[in-house]
Amino acid sequence: MSIGKVFNGTSYYKQIDNQTFDRSALRKTKRAMSGERDGRVSKTDAKRVAKSLVDGGSYTKTERRTAALIRKEANITAAGRKQLDHDIRSAGQLRHAPVAKQ
Numbered sequence: 001m002s003i004g005k006v007f008n009g010t011s012y013y014k015q016i017d018n019q020t021f022d023r024s025a026l027r028k029t030k031r032a033m034s035g036e037r038d039g040r041v042s043k044t045d046a047k048r049v050a051k052s053l054v055d056g057g058s059y060t061k062t063e064r065r066t067a068a069l070i071r072k073e074a075n076i077t078a079a080g081r082k083q084l085d086h087d088i089r090s091a092g093q094l095r096h097a098p099v100a101k102q
Contacts, residue, residue, distance in 0.1 A: 043080050
């Protein structure tokens, strides 16, 4: 599974291998890894991604699945990974879901 092409489509969700993901969070991750940057998700980028993941007031299965895919597939700096996990937790949404180890 890969983050792949997330810029196509207008729905809130992105289907990858018959699983649903948060398109907005994937877009923000993809943008962070492209362009003039070094291809990594920084601490600042991770804040944007986390905000997108907890935007609806709850941390759904789809958002957890999206966060897991981002942790697995994206090139995230150590500070970015720490920030992503912190922001999700501080939103009070990650009470029972384990955080992926680095």
